[in-house]
Structure formats: structure tokens, C-alpha cells
Amino acid sequence: MIPAPFAYARPTTVEEALQAIADCGEDVKVLAGGQSLIPVMRLRLAAPETVVDLGKVAGLRGVRDDGDAIVIGAMTTHSDVLADPLVAEHAPLIAEATGTVADRQVRHRGTFGGALVHADPAGDLPAVALALDAEFVVAGQSGRRTVPAGEFFVDYLTTAVGEGELLVEVRVPKYTGWSMRYEKFNRVAQAWSIVAVAAAVRREDGRIAEARVGLTNMGPTPLRARQVEEALAGAEATAEAVAAAAERAAEGTDPTSDLNAQADYRQHLAKVLTRRAVSTAAGL
Amino acid sequence: MTAVEERTGAAAPEKEIGKARRRKEDARLITGRTTWTDNMVLPGMLHLAVVRSPVAHARISNVDVSAAREAPGVVAVFTGRDLAEEQGSLPCAWPVTPDMVNPGHPSIAVDQVNHVGEAVAVIVARSKAAAQDAVELADIDYEPLPVVLDMEEAVKDGADLVHDHLESNTSYHFVFDAGEAGTGGDTEQAFSGADVVVSRRFVQQRLIPAFMEPRSVVVQPQGDNYTMWSATQIPHILRVMAAMVTGIPEHKLRVIAPDVGGGFGGKLQVNPEEILCLLIARRLGKPVKWTETRSESLMTAHHGRDQVQFVDIAADREGNILGLRVRLLADMGAYLRLITPGVPALGAFMYPGIYKFPAYRFECDGVFTNKVPTDAYRGAGRPEATFAIERIMDELAVELGMDPLELRRKNWIDAAEFPFTTVAGLAYDSGDYEAATQQALQLLGYDELREEQRRRRESGDPVQLGIGISTFTEMCGLAPSRVLGSLAFGAGGWEHASIRMLPTGKVEVVTGSTPHGQGHETAWSQLVADSLGVPFEDVEVLHGDTAISSRGLDTYGSRSLVVGGSAVVRAADKVIAKARKIAAHLLEASEDDLEFADGKFSVRGTPGTGLGIQEIALAIFAAHDYPEGIEPSIDADATFDPENFSFPHGTHLCAMEVDTETGFVKIRKYASVDDVGTIVNPLIVEGQVHGGLAQGIAQALYEEAIYDADGNLTTGTFVDYLVPSAADLPHFDTGNTVHAAPGNPIGAKGVGEAGCIASTPAVVNAALDAVRHLGVTDIRMPLTPERVWRAIHQGGDGGDRAAARSNAQAVDSSDAPSTSGGAL
């Protein structure tokens, strides 16, 4: 379909981009990879007056080493994330989850930042960012601020990025010595998650010292399965212990019912997938 | 795959038939550098966009298009009222019973809309974007009427009506009773005497053909002549029908199907938009184009399947089948399109499958609902029939405690019994079900997998394994014209071809069977190369333009090679017969002394003499020297009308892994052995089988068109309507047995639908075989993980939340705005 008419700006720096957004008033949309925005515009579910395209803002692309963290630019494409050695070394969970996103064409255009700001409950990266305690650097005309992952995802398709602001980069702590697993459940290869579980585990002397578990599509925002994490902390690294902890994965969740799954089935899946993700991450 | 081989030297050319030629049309089709209808640009061309009803059932109380008319770039806006006098009714060519009720089908709604997506106004603008922008400015008021969606409710007394001027929602009641037809015994008697009767209700969910190229139409008026380009399977039928609907005389209307990107039956239609383009081009005297969006395509192009099947089978304790009874509710949607009512009727004769039933009765009600009409979709009636028989055979085997393969073997037609007249009155032509089955068992590695299944069961493995069996046959090669006449179909089933020998010896073949991706150009070239003994490369195949190919009945129902190809072979025979007279004259020999081989006439017993048919083409073009009393041409044409259907058959085996913890099903291995008669091009045959398997598996596992309680199509994009890709499908182990069809000169039986017909029940049977021991009795298609999981955890068919309705309908529509996966 054809989108409604819109004006178009293509800044080359973050400052220009913020200025362009400020100049264009309220009805403006930022375009990253366009893999979510363009379809809704073509379906005319969104009809912004102005589109500010970040495609030429070179400073927003790429991954860099920043001491105890790696920093992923918002405009880094999914395929660049997949190929990045820093991501592979320090946060392989991100690469694994990114590899399950859509298909090659979409991954070539869609961006890390776009996927996070879009905050689709079925999207794969929000739960991963949450599980890894990522920090989000948000820029506005008045300067930059850093938002912890726990405060970033506010509601269905809503994040802490305010009007007139941009997500510029995401800091992910280095998880040296951890192992990770993303368990995605969907019906066909290129589809979104019905439910998915992101797990990161640090083992010490036959025990699980620490675990982080993020849930995809178990509510309007990504969730941390804190009860599971608590049950795992210090637990023996055995199948039984993991299974017992995973039984608590759906506690406190209120997932939606839709074409793919009704809520109770989603809750069941969360338990099974948590068990599998943690088991794999823990090398069981 | 065999490498494509070069022709060498003067040695006798290798036979083309049987060669795995790569398709000569593919380069242009795959790159898109070709004549897709939407690639057409004509001077002064205007663009149409259709304003569509957002409600499923309503009276139109007010239409205000004044703002749309004022919009930039808009040239005109037409409402239903504007076109009411001239639009006529879209045709239905198959009145399956004499008293079938057809409410008529306007191309654009005038007073009432009957499904979401029905056209209510058409914007004409200078650009596509301008037309689309103005759509939102059309202001239409709807007075809602009760929405009829569920067939089982719709046929009850006092049900709300789709068409309130009709007495009920039933369009027709079609019966085939073998006892009454004299082709079988009395069904009631067969059932009353039986030891075992098994009854099941199966749901054939609604599917969307989802062809790759969206529909597109261009109409150019020239004086009182009109040329229509359309992405259609059926330019010839469309021409006749469009002439009848619009009153444009047939000889003033030329229809061209240029390259067409898939159809699967979905473009076997006379579409509302084709008629609207003609009417508007006539009004404005300007060329117009309409190309649908994917959303429009999913919502308004006809759908397929959508039947509820009640099936009873009777047998004795030893597993000898005694009778079959089938009662169908078939969802017509809101209107009858070209062959809407005929699709279930086409299946009527196939329910007995490959088995020797002594008694059989079939009944079908065509039911109106407030949904887009159903019509042909790959297999059209026959996949539904095959599903029912192959599922009920498994159910009977369970009831009898018999091996499902043994039960089938006990009851199928033996190779020695061909030709065999079935209880439905069809004369099956040839085949060997045992041979195909043996080969399939080997391809699958049946014994090892059965052993693995046993191990997994014993150890209580969370991943269980099942093996599903399906056999099939179908009536193919549509169709003997007289038989179609006896079924009240509105046309014949012959096909036409002509061959033009050009002065340089090159050959033009004109076929009436219009391809939309099947590879006719390659296969027909192979046929002609062998018949005339000319190089493959010297043959060009022309099609799809009623001004070039004046007679034809187009492509559907696996008819092209069987009927259309046979016409080509017959035309080639006539070319040779005509050339023989000229060769005799030029070689100064008697016709009887000439033999024709490898493209050359030679005098028997006189080595070294000879005249090539390509040389004769030049000689007769010059026409300086030819016999008295004949015309100076060796061109010929032929019309082939088959005397019987052809009956491809096959055995398909599926090994399925079921994750009992999540309900996820995964095909472990798939083997199919099809007998499609003579194979002209193995590569094309394999391609057809692969594509068919993908679609048949998709029905079993992935696809369903779902409407919410208000009649909105919830699966309105490919986010929610799940078409699988290669990534979701297993490697296919395919094989063939070859029993030539006796009814046509090629010996081909048809391959277009085979994979799609046999795979669906094989897949479902496999999943059930994996989990039956856990108390599962049935799982509704598509086998979503949730349905499988509910069936395993609750037993039976998983209860109402899994089975009675689709998942989406089990929660009300306010609960489920859309799939949250990909809320864009």
C-alpha cells in the first residue's frame, strides 16, 4: 500500500536530528530501519506529517568497547550486531536472539535501537536487554540521560524515550564467564515470538551462582522472572533444581490471548522454555 | 538433477521427453524483467483505488463521495449507484443443481454489503498515490445487519439471513447416491448390516491461495474495442464472461494474460475489479489500471476450502469396508463466484479414494455466510475428499485394532483390476498402489522409524514420533466435455493448439492452456521437439492473448499437459501429415515409401535421401513447387477433448516429531511416491510436487483464514496468515512410479495438485499417530502448537478451547485485537 503523504528530513548528526525533530512540531516520526514503521505507514495505521530518517547519522552505528561494558549504537543493524566480535564475546545472548529475528532481508535493514524503542512485546531484543541490565542513553535537546533497562520499557509499545528525544546507544555490561541461551518459540521461522526466554547463568563450583532470566511476550512489556532468578541463585546445577525454579517462571505474569496462544498456554510455555533456556545456559 | 545437455553433431537427437530441462521462461520470471500486468504503462493511463466495506453485513444508508471527488489528482469517483444499471452480475458457471439459489453478485455494492472488503466506491485518479489518498475521504454510512459466520448456525431454522430476499442461507443441496446412480449398493443397508461404524466430523479450515503476484488489471479502450490485460489464469473464459456481463461484444474484447505470477486457483475467477475496470474505461474512454495491495488480496480475492465434513464408514470385523457416507456443509461465502458451488461437487466423486467401497452416498449443502466467497484452490474439492477418506481410514484402523497400512491394502484396488469402475462411477485408468507404497516405505525408512517410535514410547520421551500414511488419487485432466455437460458445468473441457512452421524452420506453438508459472513453454517445446524432430531451442510457445490464441480453456485442475499438451501433439501429427505430401512430391517418391524420423523424411531403403521438415517449411513458404490440389501450408491446429479423466495416484508417508511439552510438531521425514503417468520433464514434476507438498503441509500445520465475531478477517496480513517458507519444511524424498495414462497420446496424468492433495492427511495422521497413546483422538487443522498441547493435556481433541472454534474465535474479538506477535 501507499503511505499518506509526509515530509522527509535526513540529518547527518544527532544534533541535526534533534533539531529536525524539534522543528517539525508534534507529528513527527523517527525512521531507523523502517521494518516496523514503514509497514504501519503503508497500512495507514500511522500517518506522520514528517519522517526524520536517521539512516545517514553515521555516529549512531557500530559497537565499541568501553571498559566494563560494550556500547551498541542505536542504528547498528541486526546483521551488523550478528557479525560483531565484541557482541559475540561479551553478550552472546544478544547475537543469539538477533539471529532469530525475522529473516535476512529484515535483519539487514532493521536496527538494534529501532527494535528496542519500538518495544513490541513479541520482539526479541527487549527481554534480552532487560535480562542483561543494559543501560539506554537517550538524547534530547537539553542533553543526554541514561535510563536503566528496568525503567526503559514503560508499557505496550511505549518506552522512556520521550517526545523530541532519541535513543542514541545502549550500554551492555560485559558478562565475562557467563553462559547464555535464548529459547524462542514461534510457529514459522520468520515469525515473532509467541513466548521466548532469555537466560544468562554464571556457574561456580557445580552451583549456579547467579542467573538472569528475561521473558518475551508474557505481558505488555518484557519481564524479569525474578522468582526464578532467586530460586536459582546458589542452587545446585542440576536438572531437578532448574526444573523446580522454572516452575515459577509464570508467577505474576498476565500475558495476552491472541491468534497464536491463549494466556494459560503462554504461561505454560514460559515454564518449559525457562527450564530449557536455563538448562542449556548452565550446560546441563 | 540431470545436467542440461547440448545437442551434438549429426547424431540422432536425444529424446526431449524425459529430460530434466531447466525452464526456459524462468530467467525472466525470476528477475521480474517481464510483462507482469502491473509493469504496463500506457499513455494517459488512470489509476483505480477501491473503497471497501469495513463491515461484514449492512445496508448502505448514505454514500458521500464529494470530498473524494475534490481531492487532488482525482478524475472521477463511481459509487455502486452510478454503475448499478450496467454492472450486471458476476457469473457463476456451475449451477450444480437445477434449483440452486444464486443471489447474484454485483461487482460493486449498491444497497447492501455482505462481506468485509466488498467494493462500495471506486476512485479514479492520475496517480496510484492520489487514488489511494482519496479513499479515506469517501464517507459511507452503514446500518448494521446481523452477521452470519458459522455454517452450522446458518443452516438452523430461524437463522439470520445473509440475503434477506432469500428463504434460507442454503444455496443448494447436492446428492450423489451410488445406489440410485446404479454404481453401488444401498448405503443404508450396508450400514445397518455392518459390524463397525465409525463417524467423525472433520473441519476443512478456510485457506487463502496467497499467489505471489497480486491481481492486476489494465483496460485500454480503442473506439468501441477494448483490450484487457489481467493477471488471470483464464483469459479465454474471462473474455467470454466479461463480454456477457458488460455487453461488450465478444469480438470487440481482447483479453491478454501476460506473464502471471501464480494462481493456485485463486486467479481462476472473473473478478469484480476486472468488470469495474472495463465499465470505467468505457465510461471515461481512457486506459485504467488497478493493482491490488497484499491486504486487499488476502481480504477480497476468493478463498478456498472451508467445509465441515461429517463422515461415516462401515466395515466388518475383518476390516472389509462396506460403505461410506459423507455429508458436507460447504461455505460459499456471501456470493457465488465462477465455480464456487462446484468445488465441493468436484470432490463428491473422490471420497471413495482408491478403495473398493460397495456402497456410497454423498450429500452437500452450499451455505451462504458473510465472508468473501470461496472458490477453486489447488485441488478444489479433491484435497478435502482425500483428507476425509484418509483420516477416516486411520480412525477405522484404530477402531479395529488393525495396522493402518494393512487396512488400506486390504481394501484398495489391485493393479490387476485396472481399469476399475468405482462406486462413484469413475473409471480409474491405470496404476499400482502396492508398488508406489513399497517404494515410499523404503524412501522413508519405515521399519527403522517404527522401531524408533517404539523406543520413544517405551522410554516416555518428551518428543514422541508418529508415522502418517496417506494414499490418494484424483480425477485429473479436466475434462471430458460431455461429462462436464452432465454435471451442468457451463463449458467444455477440451483444449486447443496450433503449430505454425516459419520459413526459417522455426516453430511457433500456440496453446490455449495459459500458464501462470507451470513451465508450459519448456514442456511444450520438449513435446514438439520430439514430435517434429526439431531442436528444443527452435520452438517458441505463444499463449495467453485471445488475439493470438483464439481458442482455449486455460490452466487449472492439472489439465494443461494432459489436455493442452495432447492438443499440441495432435497438431504436430497433422503438421507431419501435411508435410509428408510435400516431401513425397519433392523427393519424387510415393507417400507410402516415406518414413519420418528425427525430423526427416526419407525414402525407405534409399540411404542418403532425405528432406528435413524445417526445409519443407521453407519450400512451402516459397510455394514454388508443391503438389496440385493441396494448400501451400503445413501449419495445423488441433482440439483435444479427452474421453476420460486421468487418475494420478500416490502414497505419501510422513514421520512427525511431537514435542509433548510444548505441542510443537516438526516433520522429521517426508516421502512421497507419485504416479503421474509419463514424465515429460522430471525437474518440472519435482517442482510441482515440492510446491504442492508445501501447500498441503501448510494446510495441516500453518494456514487458516480466521474471521472474528464481527466478520473481520483477523489474518489480514502475512504476519497472521502463516505461509511457511523453505526454512519450515523438511527435505522431501520424492519418487515416481510410471503407469502411462491410456487416455491421451502423451500418457501423462497430471501433477499440479498431487502434493497438495496427499500431504495434508499424511501430516495429520502422523501427528495423531505420535500422541494417540496419550489419549488424543483428533486435532483440528491447522495443528497449532496450542491445539496439540491442549489435546495432549486434556485428552480427546483438546476440548472446546482447542477444537470447536479456532483459537482466535475462542476469545472474543475485543480480547484479541490481532496477534501480538508483530503488532507493528
Ligand SMILES: Cc1cc2nc3c(=O)[nH]c(=O)nc-3n(C[C@H](O)[C@H](O)[C@H](O)COP(=O)(O)OP(=O)(O)OC[C@H]3O[C@@H](n4cnc5c(N)ncnc54)[C@H](O)[C@@H]3O)c2cc1C
Ligand atoms: C517480516 C518481519 C518480521 C520480523 N520479525 C521479528 C522477530 O521475529 N523478532 C523481532 O524482535 N523483531 C522482528 N521484526 C521487527 C524488526 O526487528 C524491526 O527491525 C524492529 O522492530 C524495528 O527496527 P527498525 O530499525 O526497523 O525501526 P523502525 O521501524 O524504523 O522504527 C520503529 C519505531 O522506533 C522508533 N525509533 C527507531 N529508532 C529510534 C531511535 N534511535 N530513537 C527514537 N525512536 C526510534 C521509530 O520512530 C518507530 O516508532 C520483524 C519485522 C518484519 C518486517
